[in-house]
Amino acid sequence: MTLHYYQDYQCVKCETYYLPFQSPVTLCPECGEPNLQAEEFREIIKLLVEANATHRTTYGQFSPPAYGVFSLVDHYIYYSATIFDMYLERQVPKAQIIEEVIANETPSWQEHLREMLYQLFEVGERRGIFSPISVQEGTETEKTVEDNAEGQ
Ligand SMILES: [Zn+2]
Numbered sequence: 001m002t003l004h005y006y007q008d009y010q011c012v013k014c015e016t017y018y019l020p021f022q023s024p025v026t027l028c029p030e031c032g033e034p035n036l037q038a039e040e041f042r043e044i045i046k047l048l049v050e051a052n053a054t055h056r057t058t059y060g061q062f063s064p065p066a067y068g069v070f071s072l073v074d075h076y077i078y079y080s081a082t083i084f085d086m087y088l089e090r091q092v093p094k095a096q097i098i099e100e101v102i103a104n105e106t107p108s109w110q111e112h113l114r115e116m117l118y119q120l121f122e123v124g125e126r127r128g129i130f131s132p133i134s135v136q137e138g139t140e141t142e143k144t145v146e147d148n149a150e151g152q
Contacts, residue, residue, distance in 0.1 A: 005047065009072055018072075019041065020037045021116055023042065024036060048077055052077070052080060052124065062081035062088075084130070099114075102117075
């Protein structure tokens, strides 16, 4: 089962979609407008890490074999999953992965995403989501997980 959340957030000034993850104020990465962190985003970093932890226990990897993106939060669940999988596969420092991923963004988006990704990694490491795991469901063997990964 994949986890989905139906939360969206837009800048009050330029209507850009972004996660207001910084407490108490996040600057819009598009126009710089300071926005108060909305109530429902106060735990957003933790929520993204928990979704990733659940998906990894279920599927053996952070990215579910199929995942529909229905909201801004879903988008960032999938985005962080891809980056976490890359991190485990490539065995390089997280700083290298983060800089590669944000390389093509504008400077203010780079700053925004870099901070968000460092927070995600930090919370994820504390939560132990990068430790070796065994897949929970008895029906899902390791072979199946590999086949799914190749099919993407
Ligand atoms: Zn804006």
